[in-house]
Amino acid sequence: MRVRALRQIHLRNLVTERLAFEDGVTAVVGPNGAGKSNLLAALALGAGGALPSGTIGEALRFGTDEGYVRVDLETNDGVRSVEVALAPGRKTIRLDGQVVRLAELARIGGVVRIGPEDADLVHGPPARRRGFLDDLLGRTSLRYALVVRAYHRVVEQRNALLKSGGALASLAAWDDRFLELGREVEGLRARAIASLAPRARDAYDAVAGDPSAFDVALGRSHSEHDLADALAASRSEERARGVTVVGPHRDDLVLTLAGRAVQAYGSRGEARTAALALRVAEFELLDARHGAPPLLLLDDVHAELDARRRAFLADLAARTPQAIVTGTEPPARFDHHLHVDAGLVRPAACERVTRTVREDAAMALDEGPASDVA
Template sequence: MLLEALRLRDFRNLQHVMLTPNPRFNVIAGPNGQGKTNLLEAIYLLSAVKSFRPGTTNRALIHFERTEASLEARVERGGHERLVRLEISERGKKVFLNEGQVRNISDFFGTLNVVIFGPDDIGILRGSPSERRRFMDRAIFNAHPAFSTESTHYEDVLKHRNALLKEPRVDPALLGVYDEQLITYGAQVLRRRLDFITHFRPVLTRTFSTIFDPSLAADLRYAPSWLDEGDDAFDEAAALQAPQYLERSLEQALRRTEREERERGYTLIGPHRDDLHTTLGGHDVRTFGSQGQTRAFVLAMKIAEITYLEERYHFAPILLLDDVSSELDRQRNRLLFDFLRSRTQGQVFITTTHRDFILLDQNLSIFDVQGGQVVERVSDDA
């Protein structure tokens, strides 16, 4: 998967940008506040149609003094070239594929896949369970675009069920219908997640020990909200294999929490309340991990996501690394670049304020960003 050309107009402070990226490494260099992260955000938008900064309005994406922004890319995947265009106005976003407007957005997903790592991603470990679920669901979505429809089905039933639980008198027949749907769609979401986790775990462990610390085993487990309290550690692979196990567990959990649900007025168990439990050397990373270890863990999760997709589905998403080196010590920074260079393929975009952090000298293009202008550096002497 390659981003072959990129053109931006009036996207944030990037008013006129045209660039031809290197098929391997692209360094986006410049001082603070010049538009480096904005450039990565533009690439991300061309993949996901929404920003990686949650809650971003369309207005914020358009240059202060303009009313529309346009983002365009030529993308190669599996020998095919495609033209992707995104037009943003305050009213909404329009997506075009090879000049035709995309009506059903799920037809578009999968055209360009990216994985981004930036300073805020530490929230995947330090933040609430929803951030960890988001990581997992995005990774699944990268391989199975249909997953977004599946999880929307679940979210929709959940919304209806919660509204019903808030009513003074709950119609038991209607609740029964919602329960059934919640179990069916919930089990579907869980199957995807557990399948992902079983395959992802060994890749994460390997990635962390190769890049960051061979003496520490990084691991992660699915932590269901719907297990009975007496149950021991949850075994993802076994849960996947036992027929109807997930449906039965959800059903039993709904029954257990029925009274409390009515008191509180919302659904207390299900995939929307599950979590990921992350450990380093057997200890909870959230409680015991140092700042640097926690960052390294999250970065390992992102790199492992790419390796996982490469090994299992035979395509490599584009890796966007926002200001990664300023957060790592020298040794780990060196190991990270050793790893990136050792891959035989895969396009990478890396922003930096210091060219010296970037330990690359081959298969490399450097783009200097200054006040929203992006200029390719001709020789790497600066």
């Protein structure tokens, strides 16, 4: 999937309202705070429907309460138009003029954003990793998106009853639905991780430069074989705490290297490589799902990574039909150049860098393997 045009109104500090994009690697360069990340957020919102932050208000320019993004996307089915309108408490998505749900938008293509915040995929709370998994599965399976949404609604109903001290009979009325949906979520996640884990392992090995024992597994919230047994065993605890204490909403992604948890024992370099491996696996799964690589957004990654990891991402960007890369300096190789300053985005007149990705990779290899304390 490729972006052909972007139009935005009132998104954060962006001043430029219309931009055109071409195939290849586009370098978006400017000082810190200029609006480079905001431009990628606008593209991610338009191409994938995802808010750049947790709330609509944080996505909008200060002092405004409405915003708008439109992107024209070139997909396997031709050029499609996506519009996203933001208003207090409401996000409306239109595909070719028709209102659609977020899960339906995911069927036309994909977008993957890699940035410094991905460190939270390793060191953040379990909810961050669950969110990564739910987002990925929701973009590859409409069924999953619908089931996990219904499951969370049931959990909310159970929690409301538990907090109010509702009768066991009232709680039992929700248990069958909780178990039905919870088991399906667990099964869909397990199948997804069976596809995600080998891709993440291969990506980790490629970035690290040598074979590793990196693995990704689903950490269940319960030790019992079946969710029904876990729910029955937790009855006293959940009534005491007023929340549902077992189920997929409390699962985690367990990242290990040679059998040791990266979250607890990994170095900074290993944690960064693990996070990058997850994103590359996401990229490859979306590519396989849609039959074409997703739009690739690389947000200020060169500031945090060593030469080997930079060369790996440069190669990935060069092999992708369209990649947009931000930084205070342009990357080693790019095809188009935009400059950003105080929210104003304009083409920059500069000489195209012709050094090949293969040469970049060779230079990185000469510097030796990635440091575990980087």
